Amino acid sequence: MTETSAPTLHGQHFDAIIIGAGMSGLAAGIRLAHFGKRVLLLERHSLAGGLNSYYTRGKRRFDTGLHALTNYVPPGTKGTPLAKLLRQLRIPHEALALAPQLGSAIHFAEHRIRFTNDFSVLESEIARTFPKQIDAFRRLDRFIRDFHETALNAQPSSAREAVATHILDKRLVDTLFLPLSYYGSARENDMDLPQFAVMWKSIFHEGFARPLDGVYRIIRLLLDKYREAGGMRKMHCGVHRLHVEKNNAPENKKGHVAAIELDTGEMLTADHVFSCAGYAETLRLCSDQAADAGRENIGALSFCETITVLGKQPRSDFGWGETIIFFCDSEHLHYAAPRQDELVDPRSGVICIPNNYDYADGRQLEEGWLRVTALASHAAWHALDAPARATAKHIWHERLTLIARAHLPPVNNTSFTSSIRECDMFTPLTIERFTRRLNGAIYGAPRKCRDGSTQLANLHLCGTDQGFLGIVGAMLSGISIANLHGLKT
Ligand SMILES: Cc1cc2nc3c(=O)[nH]c(=O)nc-3n(C[C@H](O)[C@H](O)[C@H](O)COP(=O)(O)OP(=O)(O)OC[C@H]3O[C@@H](n4cnc5c(N)ncnc54)[C@H](O)[C@@H]3O)c2cc1C
Known part of the structure; x- marks a missing residue:
């Protein structure tokens, strides 16, 4: 069954309950259900996907996240994260219908560096723009190639310090950190070294791709797989409280989740509880924790994003050929939460044009899309009342669009504005509202919990904060933590 049709879940016992139908929860659910476990997926929102979902307005479907699926490798490539995850989920590569990117760029101050899904393009661009640093860049690449970033016992350390032992030119260091931070760092102005290596490989060695129908295809595929494997799920159904019992046995001092209370008041039990809700967010569900538990490890980084739907094709009508442009208009990269009184930090960001993928048979998105992402302050957006927020959205939509257009080939203003069909913008508050992430923290807690374990023996973290x-x-996280904690015995 897709959604459980049971009139009440009260009193039922499951092998595993999963909190959250984001990418990690769906992947963990498929893995557990494949092995015959009785699994229930609980999601507070009406749609699956979490941080990477979609919504519809009229006939138009908007992706909330997806700029690009990273880690792209063509079908048949073995041993890479995408290949491993598809094998573990028993999904054929072709089912994702992934189209590779046309080509992306890093715009850092005066530098323009192109990169594609072929690493040699980036290498030759670095040789062109930073000729004195190319040997250092190659040494850094060799170091990353040999690095075992996915080990569940990998220790956090500073990527900036590690990179500085190879590359002396600070501008090149910032140039390399720009895309990797924006697509995956929960740490301000630095990255954990294992995370830096993950992002280096997933963006520079592997690359970007997207299905023509966006994240919707990925979510449908995961939901179908989960249903076929016998998994149950309940939407609009939040977990309200995890009731904890302490163990007295000396060999196992950890307590455990004895009952799961839903927003509806129903009580369930499970051998294992997997939570994708986040580190502090999960602790705060536990009856043995204070209401502000985990406050020392809450992410501060959040984004806003403008979405502009155009009645023109970006590439053929405007000459905008790049898939993604990471830009930084200041001398140094400031990857940190804006000051509390600053709504948005427009000095750097990401421009994404989802039309610019090599879709099969020359197919194309019917409309043009321009998405612009920048760092935003949760506190500053939170301080505004509703009318002020609406005005601020309008102002920042215009401002970020102008900034983005300065990085794209020039287009006559009237021609651009007259082609706009619809605009939208999300802020840190939108992220918080639809995913319950504290601060709308896009990449969650700065300190991760690699093995997914918590203070409770049968409560495991997966997804962003793992x-x-x-x-x-996130899907690999769900698989790894399900394998480690749910399928080992
Ligand atoms: C704007 C944006 C753009 C992005 N772009 C990309 C991209 O282009 N490429 C890419 O690879 N990644 C992208 N990401 C990142 C990617 O979306 C996330 O890293 C990934 O989806 C995280 O998945 P998750 O399972 O860890 O968590 P989540 O997606 O946060 O899932 C957690 C789920 O738990 C639910 N939940 C929370 N609390 C409860 C509760 N108490 N009871 C029941 N349910 C609960 C939430 O509603 C949510 O659905 C983007 C993210 C954002 C926000």
């Missing part, structure tokens, strides 16, 4: 990020990362 430490594997992005769509592919």
